[in-house]
Amino acid sequence: MIVLNDEFLMQKVSEFLLLSVRISAFFLVSPVFSASAVTVTLRIAIMAALTFIVMMTVEAPTVDLFSPQGVAVIAREIIIGVSVGFLFQIAFASVAMAGEHIASAMGLGFASLVDPQTGAQSVVVTQFMSILMILIFLVTEGHHVLLRQLVASYQVAPIGGDLNAELFFGVIKAGALIFSAAIIISLPAVVLLFLVNVLIGFMTRVAPQMNIFSIGFPLTILVGFAMMLISLPAMGNAMSGLVQTASGMVRDIVLQTKALP
Numbered sequence: 001m002i003v004l005n006d007e008f009l010m011q012k013v014s015e016f017l018l019l020s021v022r023i024s025a026f027f028l029v030s031p032v033f034s035a036s037a038v039t040v041t042l043r044i045a046i047m048a049a050l051t052f053i054v055m056m057t058v059e060a061p062t063v064d065l066f067s068p069q070g071v072a073v074i075a076r077e078i079i080i081g082v083s084v085g086f087l088f089q090i091a092f093a094s095v096a097m098a099g100e101h102i103a104s105a106m107g108l109g110f111a112s113l114v115d116p117q118t119g120a121q122s123v124v125v126t127q128f129m130s131i132l133m134i135l136i137f138l139v140t141e142g143h144h145v146l147l148r149q150l151v152a153s154y155q156v157a158p159i160g161g162d163l164n165a166e167l168f169f170g171v172i173k174a175g176a177l178i179f180s181a182a183i184i185i186s187l188p189a190v191v192l193l194f195l196v197n198v199l200i201g202f203m204t205r206v207a208p209q210m211n212i213f214s215i216g217f218p219l220t221i222l223v224g225f226a227m228m229l230i231s232l233p234a235m236g237n238a239m240s241g242l243v244q245t246a247s248g249m250v251r252d253i254v255l256q257t258k259a260l261p
Helices: 006-029 040-055 068-106 124-139 142-156 166-174 176-206 212-230 232-255
Strands: 112-114 121-123
Touching: 006 040, 006 068, 006 142, 040 142, 068 121, 068 124, 068 142, 068 176, 068 212, 068 232, 121 124, 124 142, 124 232, 142 232, 166 176, 176 212, 176 232, 212 232
Parallel strands: none
Antiparallel strands: 112 121
């Protein structure tokens, strides 16, 4: 029998706050959920609903949140939540960097608009790649994988355990994915545009009177868009693989945060 007294209510409130720390930190940096289009009110509502669901399956230890031990536990929860969201954000950062490389090779580095994902200025090719990544992320149920990994982190890394130093090294190593994946995605278009620029260079040597700006600039843009259109299936497969890779990294990183013997 559950008795609704002050002690029981304070215990549940403390448990709710403790469980919400990791989830709140996750929503601050995770892709899609942290987008500027998602309002703070909606983010808080999703966080509270997910915390209530987690409370049914996860038991939080009794910790004084205002004690040194409570501060240490909260700091650990923030680190884990940020790490889970950041590792998935790496996949989106890789796609954005690939878009920057392609735009620079096409000569569209000056054409920028407000990115709906981050709210910052970015080139139009990057926005196209980011929107495509969001669509693939949602179609492949990446948001479900994201939430499942977050909830599963409570099972392998329970609240109150010790924080393994390998967590920080794992996150740093995962950052290398930004550069490697960006190169893989943008390499076909960048190489083709480089060959086009070499061809234009030969043409200007053969016919010096040719206006390079009236021919070369439109040509590189047309070739760049044509190459992006042709390589869309390959880029889609690469983006889908990025989501799976990020999920695997989260699983490996979270397993390293288990309580040490």
